[in-house]
Amino acid sequence: MLALVLVATQRGAESPLAMNDRGAESPAPHSGVARAFQARDQNTTLTAVEGLKVGHHTLAERPTGCTVILVDGDATGGVAQMGGAPGTRETDLLHPLNMVDKVNAIVLSGGSAFGLDAASGAVRWLDEHNIGWPTASGRVPIVPAAILFDLGVGGNSRVRPTADCGYKAAAAASITPVEEGSIGAGAGATVGKLGGQAEHDGYPAGSRKPMKAGVGSSSIALSNGLVVAALVAVNAVGDIVDPATGKIVAGVLNPDGTFADARKILRTGQTIRRPRPAENTTIGVVATNARLTKDQANRMALMANDGCARAIVPSHTLGDGDTIFALATGRWSGDVDVTTIGALAAEAMADAIVRAATRATSVAGITAARDLKK
C-alpha cells in the first residue's frame, strides 16, 4: 500500500522521459521491495512487465554487443519474422504446431550470424541457475535469438559478440528501466542506408551517409493492469519516421546534414545503393503480463511488426532480417483481448523504435539524431 502511494506521487512528478534517464543511471537494482515497486512503476521500458529482466553487454574493442531478456520463471513465446535476410535460432520451436511453448530468455545480438553464439552464453547462465524446460535428463534452457549485422561499424570486423558476451549480459540483467541508445545489441546499429556508398568508416566527401541508432524501449500500462512493452535494436535499411507526425527522426543524411528522406529517394527512381543482405536488420521483443496461448503470442508478434512498418520506411526489405519475438508472462489474470494487446504491441514497438534513434549517441563517426544541428 505504501509502495502504491509512493508510486502515484512519483508518477505525477516527472515526465516519463526524465524517469527513464534517471533510471538508466541508477546503479543498484535490488534494494528493497518498495524500491523495486517504485522502479517498476516509474519504468516505461520493457522491464515494466513484471518478471522480465534485461541485461546489456557491450564489447570494448568495437561498437557491438548483445542484449539478453531474461524471464523470471518462463513465458509463452511467439515470433514474427518479416525481413528477407534473417539470422535466428530456436524460432521453429515457437511455431504454433510445435510442442515447446515456454521460453526462458531471448537474446538479441550484433555480429551477424556469429552473434548467435551469444545465446549459448545465456543458455550456460540459465543452466547454472537450473532454469529451463523440464526433461527427464534435467532442465534445458529455451533461448530463441536473433542477430543484426554491424560488422562494418567501427573497426575490426572480426570482433563480434560471443558466448562470453551473452553470459555477461545475462549476469547483468536487472529489473531496472532498460538502458537505451548505443549499447548492447544496438551498440553498432545504424539506419538510413538507402542513400550513400557507406563502406565501413570512410565515406567519400559529398556522399549521403547513414545515421546511428541503437536500442530503444517503451511500455504502455492500462488502468486495468494490462502492461504491453517493447524493446528493439534498430539497424534498418530505412529511415526512422515518427508515426505520430510523419516526420523523419533519423535516416539518410545529405552532405549538408539535412535528411534526404528515403521516401523521396525511392520516388526519384535514381539508381540507389541497393540494400545488402548483410548490413541491416531490426530485432526486438514485445512482452505483456497477460496470459496468452502460443497462437496468441504469435499473433501479438505479427501485429507488433506493424510498429516496424509504421516507424521504419522502407521496412521488411530483402536486406533486412526483421524479427520480433513476443513474450507473455501470464502474471496478470485479466481478460485477454488479443486485438488490444497486439495493437498496443505495435504502438509500443513504434515508440521504442523512435526512442532507439533519439536515445542513440554518435559512434565511430556515425552521427546520431541528438547530434544533428538544429
Added chain:
Amino acid sequence: MIAAVLAAMVALQASNGTLTAIRGVRVGHHALDERPTGCTVILVDGGAVAGVAQRGAAPGTRETDLLRGSTQSEVRSTKSDASIDGVDRIDAVMLSGGSAYGLDAATGVMRWLDEHRSGRTASAGVPIVASAVLIDLWVGGKPRIRPGGDCGYRAAAAATHARVREGTIGAGAGATVGKLSGRDHAMKGGIGSAAIVLPNGLQVAAIVAVNPLGDVIDPQTGRVIAGVRTAGGSLADARKLLRAGATMAPAPAGGNTTIGVVATNARLTKADANRVAQMADSGYARAITPIHTPADGDTIFSLATGRWIGEADAATIGALAADVIAQAIVRAVTTATSAAGIPAARDLKR
C-alpha cells in the same frame, strides 16, 4: 512514328493515377442493387507473375497456395513472351464482398475468361483467378444478398483500361472502417486506387477495398481520416481508445478485412512478387490502426506484368508498393460516400 504514338499512349495511361496506369491491367466493378455489396475484378492481358501476403487472422481466399514459394501451379504460358521468364502467371484477381460466399464471384470471372480467351489469357486450359473476400454481410440489413458468380461475370465484362472508379462501389460498396467501439460508431470505407510513376518508366499501382476493424490514418501527417466516431460525431482516434483501454473487447468479429492488389510493370520472379506483396503490407500497417487483428483477414496480391524492361529491385518496388497501398487506402475513405446510414469521411463536420 508508331513508337511515338505508343509512347504518348503510355504517358496518357500513366497519368490516370490508378491501377489501370499499368499497361495491360483492366479493372471492372459490379455492385448489387439489393444491398451495398459487390465485387471488383482485376484482369491482366497476357497474365502476370503474382504473389500474395496474407497476414490478417480471419481470411477468406481462393488460389493463394499456388502463388506461394516454389509451388508449381498448373499455369503455363500459351504464348512465348521473350520479355518474361517462364514463371507462373495468373489471369485475374477478384476482390469481393459477401464473406466466404463472395468467393463464388471468382467462378464468374473464370467463366468470362473461358469464353474470351482470344490469346489474352495466360493459361492454356484453365484461367487462374486468385481471390479474397471481405465481410460486409451486416451492412444494409439483408445478409443473404451477396455477390455470386453472376456478379463476377458482370465485373469482368465491365473491366476497362479507364481510370478506376473509387469509393462506395464494387468490393468496397459495403466496406466500413472504425469498428473498435462497435458497428454503431463505424464509418464508411470503400475502394481506392493510386499509382506511382517514376521518370525511368517504372510504375507501381494499387487498388484496395478498405474494410478494417481499425481507423484509417494518413501516414504523412499521422492524423485519422475515418474511423471510430464519438457520440458527438467526431473522430475518437482508435490509438487513443486502445491506450485508454476503452475499446470494445473482444473486438467485433465478422465484419472486417482489407483486401487489395499491388501491380507493377516491372519484371519480377515469383519469389520477388511474394516479397513485394509482403512489403506492400507495410502500407496497410501505416494507413490502418490497428491492422492484422484476430478479426481481420487482410490479404494483398501482387502482380508483375513485366512489360517494362528497366532495372529495379524488389526492395525498391516493395517500398513503393507500401507507399502506393497507403495512398490507395486513404483514397478509399476520402472518395467513399455514405451508404446504409453509415457516414463517410466527406460527411464529417469540419
